[in-house]
Amino acid sequence: MQRDICRILSNHKVTGNIYKMVIESRIISKKALPGQFIHIKPGDGYDPLLRRPISICDLDADNSQVTLLYRVCGKGTRLFTHTKTGDFLDVLGPLGNGxxxxxxxxxxxxxxxxxxxxxxxxxxxxxxxxxxxxxxxxxxxxxxxxxxxxxxxxxxxxxxxxxxxxxxxxxxxxxxxxxxxxxxxxxxxxxxxxxxxxxxxxxxxISMEERMGCGIGACLVCACESSSNEEYKKVCTDGPVFNSKEVNLDD
Ligand SMILES: Cc1cc2nc3c(=O)[nH]c(=O)nc-3n(C[C@H](O)[C@H](O)[C@H](O)COP(=O)(O)OP(=O)(O)OC[C@H]3O[C@@H](n4cnc5c(N)ncnc54)[C@H](O)[C@@H]3O)c2cc1C
Ligand code: FES
Known part of the structure; x- marks a missing residue:
């Protein structure tokens, strides 16, 4: 896992509350596997405090480009929409298993x-x-x-x-x-x-979604129930991709 300060190459609305952002990152574009995610600091300040997980949607390793697709649903993702071409994004990743x-x-x-x-x-x-x-x-x-x-x-x-x-x-x-x-x-x-x-x-x-804190296995915010019912899996480090038999999806 690495921290990268990535230049935003584009960020625009696709439809409704769906946006597509392309960022420049040599590290992520060279290393990321399908299913992995990055953990993004939504703004410059401390509100919101926590980073937000967003999947790697596509990569262009030759041009160091990483495409993200996001749905605006709260404060963090709304802040993403305020960023423009040429701004920088503070990112951890690539994270998770793929x-x-x-x-x-x-x-x-x-x-x-x-x-x-x-x-x-x-x-x-x-x-x-x-x-x-x-x-x-x-x-x-x-x-x-x-x-x-x-x-x-x-x-x-x-x-x-x-x-x-x-x-x-x-x-x-x-x-x-x-x-x-x-x-x-x-x-x-x-x-x-x-x-x-x-x-x-x-x-x-299956790729699982849970709310996340640290994104690196330290806080347990992302715990989900394993199929054995005896232990929890961490979506950020054991996942987000699981063999369906590993996890319990019942309510
Ligand atoms: C591994 C992973 C990959 C993800 N990839 C993408 C992606 O590629 N594109 C994308 O748009 N979103 C993705 N998400 C979901 C995204 O991280 C959340 O929508 C985002 O963190 C919400 O932040 P917010 O500050 O905008 O909303 P908040 O204000 O934090 O929350 C707004 C609403 O969304 C709900 N919510 C927030 N986070 C989650 C979550 N993880 N699961 C279910 N409900 C949630 C809250 O309960 C609340 O109702 C991913 C999540 C995970 C765990
Ligand atoms: S988000 Fe902290 S342990 Fe998974």
């Missing part, structure tokens, strides 16, 4: 909402993944995913773009075609993917 990459297996990726963020870099690394993406209404980053996969299914809850419904419905129909499924998104979706994969004996990796 998704295991299997090139010789049949793989599916499923993402919901802002949970699609770490899946773009993953689909780039997997090359031939089939991708299922779900959104409430507005879709985003579809063209970016199309650069890395020829097989993308889009779902919106209201049917305004792509198919009406949820991507899990399509994954369920095709589940027997895959050896491995990767997922990131709302907990309700992760739980459904975990259950579907485990019932069909398909290997499944």
């Amino acid at each position: 998704f295991p990459i299997f090139h010789s297996k049949r793989v599916a990726i499923i993402g919901g909402g802002i949970g699609i963020a770490p899946l773009l870099y993953l689909s780039k690394e997997l090359i031939e993944a089939e991708v299922y993406l779900g959104f409430r209404d507005e879709t985003y980053m579809i063209e970016d995913f199309m650069k890395y996969s020829d097989n993308i299914s889009i779902y919106t809850e209201d049917g305004s773009k792509g198919n009406k419904g949820y991507p899990i419905e399509a994954l369920e129909r095709n589940i027997r075609s895959y050896d491995v499924v990767y997922a990131c998104g709302p907990k309700i979706m992760l739980r459904a993917v975990k259950n579907l994969c485990e019932e069909n004996h398909i290997e499944c990796y």
Whole structure:
């Protein structure tokens, strides 16, 4: 883990409360794996005090560029929107473990909402993944995913773009075609993917979201329940990516 002061190369609204930021970091762009995250100091002062975790969405190692996709939902992410091209961002990373990459297996990726963020870099690394993406209404980053996969299914809850419904419905129909499924998104979706994969004996990796403090394994703020019910896992250092069998997603 390293601290880096990164120059912001661009930061703009994609749609609604979704923003895309590109930062310059030689260290992160050379080292980060799909599924890893960075821990960003939201402003110059002490409010908010804690850094905010944001996934690596894409990388361009040749040009030292790291792409982030973020949804504005509170003080920290709102402060991100105030930063402009040429400003600097105080970043720790890359942090966490990342998704295991299997090139010789049949793989599916499923993402919901802002949970699609770490899946773009993953689909780039997997090359031939089939991708299922779900959104409430507005879709985003579809063209970016199309650069890395020829097989993308889009779902919106209201049917305004792509198919009406949820991507899990399509994954369920095709589940027997895959050896491995990767997922990131709302907990309700992760739980459904975990259950579907485990019932069909398909290997499944999920990226978990918990509130974070330190981001480096020292504070336990990010603890989540392990499937053994006897111990907790730290999302920041044991994850954020877990084999679905390792974690308990029941309420
Ligand atoms: C490993 C990891 C990777 C992430 N990657 C991304 C990403 O790529 N893009 C992105 O937009 N967001 C991502 N997040 C979520 C992001 O970190 C939070 O949305 C952000 O920290 C909220 O900060 P805030 O100050 O804007 O909101 P706050 O004011 O802190 O909170 C606003 C609301 O969001 C809820 N909230 C805050 N943090 C979380 C969380 N971690 N999980 C669930 N609910 C939360 C709060 O309970 C509150 O209701 C990631 C989280 C983790 C743990
Ligand atoms: S955020 Fe501190 S231990 Fe995970």
